[in-house]
Every structure is written in C-alpha cells, then in structure tokens.
Amino acid sequence: MLILIKFVTVMEVYKEIVSLLEEMSPISLDDMSSIRLMKRTDTKFLTNLPTLLKLLKLAQKNYFVQEVNGHRVANYATTYWDDALHHQFYRIHQCGHRPRTKVRVRFYSDSELAFLEVKKKNNHGKTSKKRIHVPSVDAVVNERYGEDFLQNLTGHTFDEIIPTLSNRFKRITLVNHGKTERLTIDFDLSFLNRENGVEQAMENIVIIELKRDGRLPSPIMPVLRELRIKPAGFSKYCVGLSVTDNTLRKNMFKERLVYIRKIAERNCLSH
Secondary structure (H helix, E strand, C coil), X not given: CCCCCCHHXXXXXXXXXXXXXXXXXXXXXXXXXXXXXXXXXXXXXXXXXXXXXXXXXXXXXXXXXXXECCECCEEEEEEXXXXXXXXXHHHHXXXXXXXXXXXXEEEECCCCEEEEEXXXXXXXXXXXXEEEEECCHHHHHHHCCCHHHHXXXXXXXXXXXXXEEEEEEXXXXXXXXXXXEEXXXXXXXXXXXXCCXXXXXXXXXEEEEXXXXXXCCCCHHHXXXXXXXXXXXXXXXXXXXXXXXXXXXXXXXXXXXXXXXXXXXXXXXXX
C-alpha cells in the first residue's frame, strides 16, 4: 500500500504550498501561449511532498506561477481507455515497445472543460498529442462522443476499447522568468480501477516534468541536484493499473514500483 499520509497532514502541507505560491508572480494562460520552445527536451523527475516544499522555497524567486481563474493549483481528472481482453496499450508500454498509444479524456475541474486525447510515442521517442473538446467523460463513455476522431487516429472504435482507469491529481505549472522552460508539478495523486473498483492513493508522490529549450541553462537544474531529485519515468496510466490490478503482468514495472515506494517513504511526514 502506498497510502502514506493522513488526509489532515496532506491538507497542512497543501496550505503551505498555496502560501508559497501566493508569494510568486503570476502568469496567465494568454502569456503561456506565447512561449515557444523550439528545441524542447522533456524530462520527468520523482520526489515527495516534503522535498517539494524545499524546491518551491528555493525556486520561487526565479519562476512565475500559472494562474487560471484565480487558482494557482489546478485540479485534474483523467480517464483512460484500453481493450478489456488484453490491455494492449498497457502491455506495449510495460514491455518497453514502440510505437505506443494512450487514449484518455482529461477533465479540467476548475474550468469544467474536457478533452478526448490521443497521445502517441513513435519509434524515435518523439511524443505527439492530438485532442478534441468533448462535453464530458460520460458523453464519451455513454454516447461514444468523438469516435470518428478516435478511429481516424488509432483505427479503434469504442466497441473495441473501454474505460479502464481513472485518476485525480493537483497540478502546479511554473515558468522561468526567461520563459525558456515550463515545469509541471503533479501531486495528491489517486487512482480508481474502473474494471474492478480498486482504489489506491499516492499522496506523498510528486511528479515533476521539465519542458525546456535545450540550448539554454535551466534555473531549476541546480535546485534539483541540490535536493537530489533524479530523473525518473512515471506513466500515470501504467503505474495506476499496476497498483490496482494484481492480474496484470508487471515485470518491467517491479523495480519502478519499489523505487516509488522508497521515494514516498523518504522524509515521510509525521502524523
């Protein structure tokens, strides 16, 4: 089990995070859209809530924080689709094969917007994502909304794939003052397996994704090194299925799950 922090403790940490973010200068969505990273590199890092607090304290003077409708912490919810018989999207990723595909609906809770997305990674490791606006997750599940879009990009219909996993998490988005990088910080992550009803939380896990112009120095890299936050892949879909379905093969993920547990237990907040 990876449920490591009581709700009251998470709320205390969350309040401190919000307080730190309020001290930072905001950046709007319109300003964010003007940022173009021409030679972008993407790197994920894994840490925990106590270390996130240290990171924000060290980084706050060098970054803007994205603000949308007065909120500096966004609430996200995602539902993933896969085939019920083989879970082929999961299995291809679990085996480390490419190309690979993810099909999901992402719901932005604060703005009540939902998008059906198809995310692909090709044989060269390049990731592409296409999406369309949909009324809701239920419209996709019950009314097959967006099926033409799905079939054009994947060759699948909603007869062939079903909702398999949902998650919820909070996201902070930072932009450096030079506007050469974006940093997304996801935390308070929880999963619901839509096939067997199993729920699991990873409240003390933080996923950081750095998207930057590879030609220029990054103000966050010295902070990451100082705090010993190392690069680590983390697929919310694959990890979520791994911890909520014991019937699935997870050979390639066993070492990763052990590492996630160690990160969650390191500097764990006391109750």
